[in-house]
């Protein structure tokens with residue numbers, strides 16, 4: 001028994017130190033704690049009132065002017081560093097994930113929040129660079145030709161270059177052949193698969209208008225994803241428990257990047273127009289199947305066969321699954337989904353300041369977007385506060401001794417993603433995780 005005990009102890013400390021290896025201990029007090037503490041000290045009901053310039057939210061729960069200014073000046077500073085760093089970036093990487101389209105998307109976001117024409121011009125320059133480098137290998141928004149074509153269509157649309165915009169759209173729609181072909185070996189996940197092509201279509205519909213992509217094309221892509229999921233579920237004899245099952249490289253991933261959560265999230269989009277019957281009969285039980293894989297911590301495994309509670313990333317774990325849960329809550333109007341999403345929020349608050357860096361895919365900015373989505377879903381200022389605190393962490397970019405990613409200035413691995421997050425935090429009402437949320 002003694003031996004058992006010490007073994008168990010070893011296991012516990014082993015996993016704890018591993019967790020510490022993956023994330024920093026969150027140094028920020030939570031909002032309620034801070035208020036209680038200050039209430040106790042000062043006897044006044046509002047902590048924010050006298051806590052002054054260091055707090056991101058003012059007494060009314062709005063982003064304070066001081067915080068706003070701090071973030072804006074950091075955005076300027078980081079943009080300069082990014083531009084300098086991009087001079088030595090791979091000239092042929094056109095992707096949204098690590099290449100030029102991601103940078104174009106950042107400038108499109110800065111144009112959206114500031115309305116400065118120079119940002120739109122930069123978006124154009126970068127997306128043109130991407131469009132010159134298409135290789136016809138993949139179709140998705142994040143890693144394939146779909147991204148530059150969709151962003152190109154949107155940038156040209158903003159600039160009223162209708163011919164160029166239409167040209168991009170036509171090419172984007174031509175990619176559907178390989179997505180729909182029954183004997184293509186394209187996967188279904190977000191980074192390389194059908195869901196990533198579906199996102200490109202839904203993105204241009206949202207940004208340009210519902211006529212940009214015909215409904216039948218969207219319906220065909222949705223059907224192809226549904227058929228693929230039904231087939232694997234049948235093969236694995238899981239039709240009852242999980243009627244839509246997907247795998248990537250022979251593994252049934254759970255998270256947003258390669259897994260079920262990312263695919264279900266796209267299918268749950270109102271603009272995907274999945275029928276009510278399909279939502280109820282196929283998607284709802286599948287979402288519930290993922291829900292039941294939840295760890296006691298509130299986190300989720302990276303794949304169905306993985307039992308260890310390790311990763312708290314947008315790509316693998318709670319920060320990605322949360323978006324699926326919030327969408328399921330919107331579609332099925334069942335509070336249990338929002339409760340699970342709130343649990344994700346707790347894990348992310350505890351373990352979300354990542355040693356991997358500040359990016360979107362597996363970094364602090366990507367995890368911060370979880371709080372912004374929780375804030376949208378609940379209007380609870382606690383989540384806005386947490387989002388601001390993760391932004392505050394990003395204000396000290398590069399000082400925590402994080403790992404330097406391979407593409408340190410890119411949208412999904414590096415600095416561009418953190419800038420995107422910072423620009424969303426100070427205008428939280430319209431915030432949107434790029435290349436993912438709609």
Ligand SMILES: [Zn+2]
Nearest residue numbers: 313315361362
């Ligand atoms: Zn990742």
